[in-house]
Amino acid sequence: MEKQHSNSTQSNRFDREFFKRFFRLLPWLFPSWISKPVLLFILLLCLGLLEQYVIYNIGMVxxxxxxxxxDxxxxxxWKQTAIAVSLIVAEAFIKATTTFVSSFLYLVWRDNVTRNLHTKYFKEVVYYSVNVLDKTTDNPDQRITQDVDKLxxxxxxxxxxxxxxxxxxGYYIYKAQEGSGIIGxxxxLIFFIxxxxVNKLLMSPVVKYVFIRExxxxxxxxxxxxxxSNSESAAFYRSGSVEKDKCNKHLFNLINTQxxxxxxxxxxxFAVNLFDYLGSIFSYIAISFPIFLGAYDSLSSPDLSALISANAFVIIYLINCFTKLIDLSVTVTQIAGTTHRVVxxxxxxxxxxxxxxxxxxSRPKEIRGFGWSEMETLMGKDEQDKEENEAPQSPVAAFEISDLTYTAPKSSQKxxxxxxxxxxxxxxxxVTGDSGCGKSSLLRVINGIWPEVRGTIDYLVDLKPxxxxFLPQKPYFTDGSLRQQVIYPLKEFDRRGSFINTEDALIHxxxxxxxxTHVCERTRxxxxxxEWNWYDELSPGEMQRLSFVxxxxxxxxxxxxxxxxxxxGIDAEKAMYSLCRDLGITVLSVGHRDTLKQYHDLELHFSDSGECSIKPIIHKGQNGASIA
Incomplete structure (x- = not known):
């Protein structure tokens, strides 16, 4: 286990791989030469250069x-005092503006990177694959929400x-050479190298543990x-002690890593602070050589003091420029760790x-995409119905399965x-059979979120709502209004004229x-x-009935x-299937209740060995006649 953990993090260091991964993000950070991030970045550079000019003049004060x-x-x-106060006010203004602009740049970057990740994450059913089928990436939600934010x-x-x-x-190297000669x-430079x-040798282990900590x-x-999300289920088991131990185990792993x-x-x-404070006395060591060699013997005491002060600032600030880069090493470790996780x-x-x-x-061209076109999400349901009524007569079948064999992902059991x-x-x-025999798995294969081992599924219709x-075994509800739950998975659309009343009346x-109807009263x-979580507000039965709505x-x-x-209940089940029949909806149902047979014409039965059989369902009153 430790070996596997080590292999998963061995490349997450401040090295060539980090730079390769960081360059992958550059097109998202800077989409074009005239994009908002580029303009904000240029403004930051201008503010930074202006600040350096002001800082130099403050340093000469x-x-x-x-x-x-x-003298x-x-x-x-008094003239010098007025100049100094003006410079200080200017520096305060520049710093505040720099913080303001960098905050805007952060928001634009986060928006760009997150939206691009969302595009890839929600493409077809990639989000399902990365969360359920592919286990190579831990916590995709955290990487998208928290790691992108930190980065x-x-x-x-x-x-x-x-x-x-x-x-x-470069500028301060030139100024330092003027005051203390080449030795400064x-x-x-030697000090910085x-x-x-030293800091490079100490940074890589830190980057690795930043990755593990996240x-x-x-x-x-x-x-x-x-x-x-499951507090009620856990409460019925009175499992607080067990869950506390599990939470404490995760906490122990986190604290241990920290x-x-x-x-x-x-x-x-230690190294960062050591080099910071060593740099503070290096300026006096550098200026001491020309002074002791007599290069400034001709200067008066005030002029020599002014020279020492000016040169001290130049050398100290030059060292500060280098040490700022060293200080940023700790920050860069955070960037490196989050960059590895995001990329x-x-x-x-x-x-x-x-x-x-x-x-x-490999599928037929007309039905390659699972889902539906963006146009359907943007137009109203009345326009969709009109389009469908004007379209040629629909196919008489949804799909045809030929010689299909499938297993669970990463399993060899058929x-x-x-x-x-x-x-x-x-x-x-x-579709009937014992629990775990593969009934729901068939629906996953039909929908395309699980692969088939052999055989084909020929789709004769577009997979659009x-x-x-598809109504999955666990009902899904998004955040938002009751209408959003009903029209899901369509986006909200503009409703005009009489269609508003038509749709509202239909939903009611x-x-x-x-x-x-009581749910509509509760949502007003x-x-x-x-703002509530629909899973906390609705009972399991209400969730299933809302899915039928x-x-x-x-x-x-x-x-x-x-x-x-x-x-x-049985009566509610009858009402649901009767309304499906009245609306002309042909159903393929997975279920265990015997009462379901009266609403179906064929039974597809799965055995535990992976064999399946199809037989007609003989309803009472049909005199034993079978369905062809």
Whole structure:
């Protein structure tokens, strides 16, 4: 286990791999030469250069005070005081503006990077694959929400100083050479090289543990989120003691990693502070050589004091420019750790997308995409219905399965072998079998979120909610209003004229037929933006009935139902399936209840060995007649 953990983090260092991964993000950070991030970055550079000019003049203030006070020049003193106050006000203004602009740059960067990750994350069913099927990337949610935030925030604060530093260093090397000769800049350069080498050796272990710490933070947060989402289920088990131990275990792993990180950071902080304070006396060592050699014997005491003060500032600030880069090493470790995590996720998302593209490329052109076009999400349901009514007559089948064999992902146990099935309009199919035999797995394969081992699924319709709708075993509800739950997975659209009343009346009718009018009363209307978690507010039965309201609203030609009536009564089940029949919805249902057979025409039965059989369901009153 330790070896595997080590292999997963061995490349997460401040090295060539970090720079390769960071350059992957540059097109998102700077989309074009005239984009908002570029303009904000240029403004930051201008502010940084202006600040260096002001800082230089502020640094010369003490030497000028030495001069005017040594000469007892009262008018010069007050003039110099006015200049100094003006410079200080200017510096305060520049610093505040720099912070303001860098904060805006951080927000723009976070928005750009997160939106680009969302595009890849929500492409087809990549989000399902990375969370359920692919386990190589821990906590994708944390990487998108927290790691991107840390990366963009930290980078916005240090990007301008990193770019300006070489120019500032070059200028102060020139000024240092004027005051103390070649020994000043050469000594500072040697000092910086030694400090850089030492800090580089100490940085890589810190980067690795920053990466591990972020992973442990995600695991600890996810455990508490799990408790929050399932608190009622845990409460029925009175499992507080067990969950406390599990949370404490995650906390121990996190604290233990932070202890290791603190120990690694100790040596780095010691080196950083050591070189900072050594730099503060180096200016006096550098100026001492020309003074002791008599280069400035001709100067008066006030002039010599002013020279020492000015040269001290130049040398100290030159060292400060170098040590700022050294100080940034601690910050860069945070950037390196988060960059590795963000780009690792990006690489996995791209790999999964390529796998999906390869799979979809083998399907017929007209139905390669799982989902539906953006146009359907933008136009109203009345326009969709009009378009469908004007379209040619729909196919009489949703899909046809030929010689299908499938397993669970990363498993060799066959759940089904050699299945042949055609889901035709008007022919309801019931899928039965013991728990765990592969019934729900069939729906995952049909939907395309699980791969097939052998065989084909020929889709004869577009997989969009107006044609075929899947109701998963665990109902899904997004955040927002009651209307948003009903029209899901469509986006909200503009409703004009009489269509508003038509749609509202339709939704209220379905709420009444599913005995959910009280839910609309609790939300105070269809469009009230509620803040609650729908899973906490609705019972399991209410969630299943609301899922049927969603089905009736879309009124597709086909529906695939996975245990969709397991939490409601027999009478409510009858009402749901009767309304499906009245609306002309052909269903493929997974279920255990015997009462479901009366609403279906064929039974697809799975055995524990992976074999399946199809037989007609003989209803009472048909005199034994079988269905062909």
């Amino acid at each position: 003490p030497s000028k005070y030495y001069k005017v006070l040594g 007892k020049d009262q008018n010069g003193f 963009c925030n930290t980078l916005s604060q240090i990007c301008a100083p990193l770019v300006i530093s070489p120019f500032t260093i 800049p050469v000594g500072v 030694i400090a850089t080498v 992973k442990m933070e995600g695991n600890f947060r996810f455990k508490h989120m799990q408790i929050r 202890h290791k990180l603190i120990r690694k950071e100790y040596a780095l902080h 690792e996720l990006l690489q996995v998302l791209e790999k999964l997308k390529n796998c999906q593209d390869t799979k979809l490329a 759940l089904c072998t050699g299945l042949n099935l055609k889901f035709e309009q008007g022919l309801n199919i019931l 107006s044609v075929i709708l 009718e379905y709420l009444e037929k599913t005995d959910l 209307g269809l469009d009230t933006q509620v 969603r089905l009736f609203y879309h009124k597709p030609k086909f529906a695939v139902l996975d245990e969709s009536t397991s939490q409601i």
